[in-house]
Amino acid sequence: MQWPICGLGESVKIRYIPVGWQQLIHNKTRLLIAVTGVAFSVLLLLAQQGIHTVMSEGNLRWHNALAYDLVILNPATEVLTQLEGISTDSIELASSVEGVAGVTAVSIAQADWHNPVDPSISRPIFVVGIKPENLSFQNTLNPEHTALLKLPGHFLFDARSHPDYGPVPALLARGNSLSVGLNEKTIVVSGLFEIGRSFGINGALLASRASFEELFSDKPATTRSLGLVHLKASVDPSTVQENLEERLGDSVIVLKNKQFKQRETRYWSYRTPTGYALALGTVISLLVGAIVVYQVLCAELREHHCEYAMLKAIGYNDRFFSRLVLQEALILAIAGFVPGAIIGAQLLNQAETATGLPLAMTAPGTIKALLLTLLMSTGAGYLAKRKLIMIRPADALQ
């Protein structure tokens, strides 16, 4: 309590008086309520940030794994999980465009996966057919994987798929391969890779084009494809993009890696309720925080009405009081953010383990949450300031 006048000597010591800080810490109960409220709001905010990370990073995991420079798409395609097909002609044509190092056709489809332990559990699985030796997946697959993919009817399973798909890694560890029912057929899972889940993908399989075609031979309509373009070194992607679009005509569009990612993110943000729920959640958590801060500041002002009127009477001006309220608002923001972030980090880590989605706090997400919290507090402080300005110096006479 004696801080900041704390010297051992008996003489009067003059220090800067952090009035806002002193006023806030004087009422411990109220401070606790305020900090808890702000921390709760920060927690909500971080959860929203976590989901946002899933949207911006989780949904782009496959884009990153495919590691393309440009992509040739059916114009109707918005996300990787809902592909419309393109003709094989386009892919061949594209190979001859200047600056292109290679074009790979990738087929993508959904199939029904039967849990190897309990075949009655059936889940849709994301199946991707590639040329084993293609330039994509270089960061994800090793030569061993490539060798396995070349075997007809052999599939690789995403080890980070949802547990509903069965304990595939454990089963594989026992034997070299595993037979699983896929659609009405039986396939062999002989290896594992790791990419991870996203909103649209709970589990994934990777196969060679041949195995893929074999799997979907009876249902060609479900087969979808896109063309991944890899560029030669030191070529301007924009130029190649223009050339490709010109050569391939209107039946396809050509997007840069970044553009397709933006398209995917925009889809989840605007075309599905996720983005809306996320924005609403963020607004609500900010509102909760702002209301707590505003109420606490107003209660503080009400309680010290006469004292503040006295300060006005002896000549303190509105600038002083603006600073005072903002100081208090920022103290509350930071005091609430620290515990909120610590608890949030732990909860989100648990959630990441539980869901397999990349929910954990990221540096940009945390900074964004901090900035939003500061902004929220400042806004609440600004509103509370108007109440303070309304205190008249003559009120001190009452």
Place this chain on the structure above:
Amino acid sequence: MSGAPPIVLEDVCYFYGQGNLRKQVLYDVDATIDNGEIVILNGPSGSGKTTLLSLIGGLRSGQGGSVKVLGEELNGADDQCREAMRRQIGFLFRHHNLLDSLTVTQNIQMALELSGPPPRKNWNKRIESVLEQVGMSEHHRAYPAQLSRGQRQRIGIARALVTHPRVILADDPTADLDRESGRTIVNLLQHLAREEDASVLLVTNDNRILDIADRVLHLEDGRVRELADAVADDSSRMLNILARHEPAANSYLAAFALALTRVASADNVITDDETHTISRILHSHSDLSSGEVELVMALSRCLVSFHGGDTAQKLVSPERGSQFLDALRAVAEADGEVSDDELEEIRQIVTELGIT
């Protein structure tokens, strides 16, 4: 400090409310307070005392007339100008309004912070000395909640004085205090204001502290009134109240007190010892409170000095004498006829007052 009086009021008017509810609370108030003068502004509640003080202190913007403080016209002045003026005034209010989260030193420092850009070097010395002046040196690290009301009001005085203001405005600073600490506070205020040669305007309802003032300004219904009129009014009202509620005690006491004071003033002087004795006797012979006894005694004293003879000569001049006689005769004739008893009484009064 010499020069122009620090506070000059001319035709000050003030209204509260708007439209139909508009109510005038100050009517053409004129007053001047000189350098180093201690003036008490008293009057019944609702008389506009505090409003007047708030206008002088720049706590409200004025409406009619002229309020000049330290040479600066406050009427029509903008917020900044009034703010600047307030920084030059020492304020002491009914409630000390100290920030309870700050120590005594910090609370006083808050007032110093406004005294200009901080050469904080000497602030500790200044605070030490002002705390010593109000006798609170050893409490400089205490929080207001740890102090008694009287002690808190002392800190209030220290805060008001720390910037060496030339004008101190005090609004009912003893209201929250018991008689003894109230007395101590006003004595301290008087003493320090004299030491600093500051002018003081003190608003109060407390008649017990009127004696610290050089002058009493009496405000009633928004108008300045002669103190003598106000006192006469007050006293007769008090006596009437006493007469109505305790008629027996009243007349008995009046007679008793008159008799006692007559004896005491037989030698033309009433000493303090005699006063104490009289009031002790009156106390032991009645159920009246000490205030009521004081009042009865004070009136008896007036009566005795009036009967004393020496002053009577100066009291009634020859011109007034004839008026006086006419008045007495008129009263005697009021019941139709002038009796011998009445004539005898008039003759006696004329002799006592030395009317020629």
